[in-house]
Amino acid sequence: MRCPYTVLGVSRTASQSEIRIAYLHLLQIHHPDHSSDPRASSMTAEIVSAYAVLGDPAKRASYDAEQAMPDPAQPGFKEAARSPLPEVTCIRCGVQNSTLRSAIFYWVMSFVIVTQRHTRTAVWCDKCRFKEAVKWSLISGGIGWFGFPWGPIYACQAMFHNAAGGKKNTEVCTLRKPNKKLVIIVLQAEGNTACRKY
């Protein structure tokens, strides 16, 4: 429903008689008896319901009071001063709890004389962090060794880092929401200090 003041084209400070004059004037223009516009009946219905609110001083006062109250459905009603919080969940299982952390895991790929080191950075829960550590260590163990001379060295380094839980690259702050914790993670890896959304 549109704002009745807009429908009747009157200001919020209009007197009751101004509202009545506007209502009768609009009715004369838009009533199906006077107008051939196909929307005439719907416009008339809108004008009549707007006047049903504003034409009655008690209903008008309660409408005005309702409009003056902040709407809880509007974003920022409760946390106007805070910027919107990113929803952080485990990238693997989707869980959202206080064990969420960002970590960097290493993995190594070698072929004869070429050895490449790669990283995998994301936010995981404690269980998935363990699984990721095992996964990237197995991959390094499987395809990381076979490069001379750095393959075995980098593969050992990667497995050592991963066994230690990956490299920790974050500043983590925990915010309490009703009945649950929300963890916000600020990534500092690779020069990215912005809050990243997962």
Ligand SMILES: [Zn+2]
């Ligand atoms: Zn998980």
